[in-house]
Amino acid sequence: MKVYDVLPPASIRAGFYRAAAPWKDVAVVEFGPEGTMHYVQSNVRGETGHFFATGLKEKQIIFGDTENLEQAILEVDRRLKPGWMIVMSSPVSEIIGADLRAVCCKTQRQVQAVLSVWDQLPVEADEFRGKRKAYEMAASYLKKIASELPESQPEGILVLGLSEVDYNGVSDLNEIRRMMQDYLGMPLLNDELGRYALRDVKRARWILTVEPEAEPLAAAAQELWGIPRYQGVPYGLNGCKELMAAAEQATGLRPNDRWEQELKEAAYVIRQFHTGMENRRPRGVFLDIRPSRMAAMENFLTKELELKVTHPHQTASAVSTDGAVTRELAIAPDDILLASGLLCSLYRSNDSICLEDPVVRQRTFSRHLPLMGLWGAENFLTLFYPLLL
Amino acid sequence: MRMHLRDYTRAVDVPRYTCAISPGKHCPLFGVGIVFQGMAGVTLIYIGPQDCVYYAQTDTLLRQLASARTGGPQVRTLAVQLSDSDLIFGIRPQLEKLLEKEARREDTNAVFLVTSCSVEVLSEDLRGTVDAVAARTGKRIALIPIENFKTFSYFEGTEKALAALTAGLKPLPRREKSFAVLGARKRGADESEPVRWLLERGYTLQSILPYETNAEKVEHLPEAAFTLVMEGCGLEVAKQLERDYHIPYVRFDRRLDLQHIVQAWRELSALVGADRETWIEEQLREIGQMEEVVSAKVSGTTFFYSQTTIYPFEACLFLSRLGMEPLCIFQGSVRDKEADARLALAKRADPVLWQNADQSALRAMLEEQLPDYFVGATGGTIREYPVLAFSFPTGRVDAGFAYYKTCLRRILAAQRMEGNR
Numbered sequence: 001m002k003v004y005d006v007l008p009p010a011s012i013r014a015g016f017y018r019a020a021a022p023w024k025d026v027a028v029v030e031f032g033p034e035g036t037m038h039y040v041q042s043n044v045r046g047e048t049g050h051f052f053a054t055g056l057k058e059k060q061i062i063f064g065d066t067e068n069l070e071q072a073i074l075e076v077d078r079r080l081k082p083g084w085m086i087v088m089s090s091p092v093s094e095i096i097g098a099d100l101r102a103v104c105c106k107t108q109r110q111v112q113a114v115l116s117v118w119d120q121l122p123v124e125a126d127e128f129r130g131k132r133k134a135y136e137m138a139a140s141y142l143k144k145i146a147s148e149l150p151e152s153q154p155e156g157i158l159v160l161g162l163s164e165v166d167y168n169g170v171s172d173l174n175e176i177r178r179m180m181q182d183y184l185g186m187p188l189l190n191d192e193l194g195r196y197a198l199r200d201v202k203r204a205r206w207i208l209t210v211e212p213e214a215e216p217l218a219a220a221a222q223e224l225w226g227i228p229r230y231q232g233v234p235y236g237l238n239g240c241k242e243l244m245a246a247a248e249q250a251t252g253l254r255p256n257d258r259w260e261q262e263l264k265e266a267a268y269v270i271r272q273f274h275t276g277m278e279n280r281r282p283r284g285v286f287l288d289i290r291p292s293r294m295a296a297m298e299n300f301l302t303k304e305l306e307l308k309v310t311h312p313h314q315t316a317s318a319v320s321t322d323g324a325v326t327r328e329l330a331i332a333p334d335d336i337l338l339a340s341g342l343l344c345s346l347y348r349s350n351d352s353i354c355l356e357d358p359v360v361r362q363r364t365f366s367r368h369l370p371l372m373g374l375w376g377a378e379n380f381l382t383l384f385y386p387l388l389l
Numbered sequence: 390m391r392m393h394l395r396d397y398t399r400a401v402d403v404p405r406y407t408c409a410i411s412p413g414k415h416c417p418l419f420g421v422g423i424v425f426q427g428m429a430g431v432t433l434i435y436i437g438p439q440d441c442v443y444y445a446q447t448d449t450l451l452r453q454l455a456s457a458r459t460g461g462p463q464v465r466t467l468a469v470q471l472s473d474s475d476l477i478f479g480i481r482p483q484l485e486k487l488l489e490k491e492a493r494r495e496d497t498n499a500v501f502l503v504t505s506c507s508v509e510v511l512s513e514d515l516r517g518t519v520d521a522v523a524a525r526t527g528k529r530i531a532l533i534p535i536e537n538f539k540t541f542s543y544f545e546g547t548e549k550a551l552a553a554l555t556a557g558l559k560p561l562p563r564r565e566k567s568f569a570v571l572g573a574r575k576r577g578a579d580e581s582e583p584v585r586w587l588l589e590r591g592y593t594l595q596s597i598l599p600y601e602t603n604a605e606k607v608e609h610l611p612e613a614a615f616t617l618v619m620e621g622c623g624l625e626v627a628k629q630l631e632r633d634y635h636i637p638y639v640r641f642d643r644r645l646d647l648q649h650i651v652q653a654w655r656e657l658s659a660l661v662g663a664d665r666e667t668w669i670e671e672q673l674r675e676i677g678q679m680e681e682v683v684s685a686k687v688s689g690t691t692f693f694y695s696q697t698t699i700y701p702f703e704a705c706l707f708l709s710r711l712g713m714e715p716l717c718i719f720q721g722s723v724r725d726k727e728a729d730a731r732l733a734l735a736k737r738a739d740p741v742l743w744q745n746a747d748q749s750a751l752r753a754m755l756e757e758q759l760p761d762y763f764v765g766a767t768g769g770t771i772r773e774y775p776v777l778a779f780s781f782p783t784g785r786v787d788a789g790f791a792y793y794k795t796c797l798r799r800i801l802a803a804q805r806m807e808g809n810r
Contacts, residue, residue, distance in 0.1 A: 004470065009439070014440065035415060035418065041412035052409040068408045091440055095476070122473075342447075
């Protein structure tokens with residue numbers, strides 16, 4: 001057992017749900033108690049109306065009764081008409097060893113959706129593994145239905161791993177949308193909340209994966225239809241330059257003059273920041289965000305803004321009974337925290353900017369305040385600079 | 390399969406409209422978290438698989454933040470995440486070690502171990518472990534077993550936690566003119582009709598459980614001269630305190646039954662030694678006039694009921710006595726503590742019963758038969774149908790005649806939905 005006096009890592013299931021939330025043509029049915037589904041839905045920001053639980057009850061545990069699950073599959077198929085339905089185990093159904101595959105074999109003939117099962121989940125695994133699993137399964141699904149999809153012309157850019165599920169995700173996505181539209185004349189295939197249908201992946205001209213866990217899906221699209229892909233997080237000017245270079249290479253479209261002009265303006269803002277920092281007491285930044293964004297943000301902070309950054313590090317847990325590893329938070333009293341909402345809130349005497357999972361008071365009112373992209377770099381400085389004064 | 394009121398057996402037997410539940414009711418772990426916010430000197434340990442302890446711990450930490458903002462004390466919470474080997478070989482030795490370590494902390498007065506479904510399915514004897522460590526350390530250590538698959542709603546988590554929190558308290562000399570409020574989950578109890586009256590008469594409000602209390606106040610609960618029950622989740626604790634410490638209680642939780650409100654006021658008046666009969670008569674006269682007005686407007690109309698935290702049958706009986714006919718009742722998270730309201734209602738009507746107002750259930754029932762009124766939250770689906778809608782207040786704790794009158798006014802203020810469907 002592992003003991004946490006802070007927040008334990010989110011589970012593999014939580015990661016799976018976060019990855020699957022933006023998929024418009026997918027439904028997930030979990031064979032488990034309803035309380036877990038309530039927690040899932042309050043934890044995943046954004047659309048969750050396609051996630052269901054069967055409400056596992058004592059009778060089903062004692063007698064191994066799976067009739068509720070069969071009914072749920074039929075109902076969801078009739079009501080939502082998803083292209084793909086994932087039937088998932090819960091911690092309780094794992095213990096009683098419910099045979100989900102048998103249920104799906106039995107019901108597959110009665111539904112129009114393609115049924116897939118995800119069971120025998122590891123008892124301990126982090127959310128990033130869950131996200132990767134979701135995208136791997138999506139890749140398999142695409143391969144399975146590829147021959148049935150109609151012919152289509154490449155229509156736009158598809159962004160994977162950035163949506164309303166992520167804190168500030170809609171703002172960040174819309175900044176990427178603006179950059180692609182304004183500088184390259186290319187639309188995004190994601191809707192205004194970042195959602196998309198898996199069937200529409202084929203219509204992409206280029207795929208940008210903001211989370212590396214989404215790579216298996218992008219790789220499948222490349223393998224099936226030759227769609228080029230790029231993985232990166234556009235934090236800071238360097239991140240933006242890399243993004244635009246990759247977009248140019250993949251699409252053959254050259255960014256227009258506006259890109260050069262706005263890049264110069266953003267570079268001027270960063271120079272202003274350095275001028276403002278002259279003769280000021282340097283302050284450290286404690287950075288604790290999801291691993292997939294850590295390197296990009298750290299590059300921006302250290303290489304472009306010339307700040308000193310520290311991270312949490314792994315150490316033996318003081319409260320664990322089996323010497324388990326946990327994260328030690330060496331936060332100095334003067335550090336500025338760039339971290340999750342909870343961490344920022346628990347260290348109230350430190351200045352902070354919430355970059356992940358906000359608590360209520362940290363939610364932004366605006367859907368137009370990106371921290372990614374060209375405008376995002378300037379916004380970040382607008383939030384960050386006053387903390388240094 | 391459909392159930393009507395006259396076929397009712399138990400709340401848990403009321404069918405769900407659908408097997409595909411989204412989002413479903415809260416987990417009882419959530420109900421436990423409500424009780425322990427702000428409990429300094431207490432260690433709360435959630436034990437279970439990664440999913441359960443992550444969500445429960447998130448919820449508790451968020452509550453701590455709210456408590457910290459008001460300068461309140463903090464409960465120490467630990468999330469114990471089980472591994473493969475724990476599930477296969479058991480957890481007793483490790484758990485015993487952990488409990489002992491926590492119990493021996495200088496600033497810890499009590500440890501509460503909260504299990505989850507998976508731990509309960511494994512049927513490991515954790516009570517034995519808890520008792521053994523309690524005996525060794527001399528500290529209060531209690532087990533709160535949580536089984537979502539067996540519970541009706543998260544209120545059972547709250548009830549179990551309250552019972553564990555108040556069990557085994559040391560008897561203390563009675564403090565005259567002091568009282569406690571039990572079962573108030575939200576703000577407002579201190580401004581409710583009976584509490585205001587008591588405060589005006591010089592009584593001291595000892596604590597509001599679970600909304601506003603701490604470990605020290607809980608320890609002093611046996612000092613209270615009497616308790617007031619504001620919501621059903623406080624009833625068992627009130628009975629426990631009466632049984633163990635002879636502290637009488639008055640029930641103000643039956644908020645939409647006029648007879649019980651009168652009874653509660655008479656019991657409270659007797660405890661305090663005051664005569665409130667004239668005032669009660671005045672209240673009844675005023676309410677009688679209001680009911681005539683409401684009845685003239687709503688008599689002969691039909692309704693669907695879907696409020697989640699008010700006794701459903703009592704609320705429907707209240708409306709039925711005004712001349713309204715229930716067609717469909719979505720139970721929600723609270724069940725009536727007694728059968729009287731249900732039996733009385735069954736003599737007047739035989740509505741369809743569903744477990745809760747899942748959007749698909751609501752839509753299907755509205756398509757089948759459109760009522761004149763809808764009682765409950767008015768977001769989403771209901772806005773698409775041309776019905777009059779209102780809800781009884783649940784945002785603040787209130788009770789007595791004041792609450793009853795507020796509910797009558799709510800009926801008169803019903804809003805017509807757009808009905809753009």
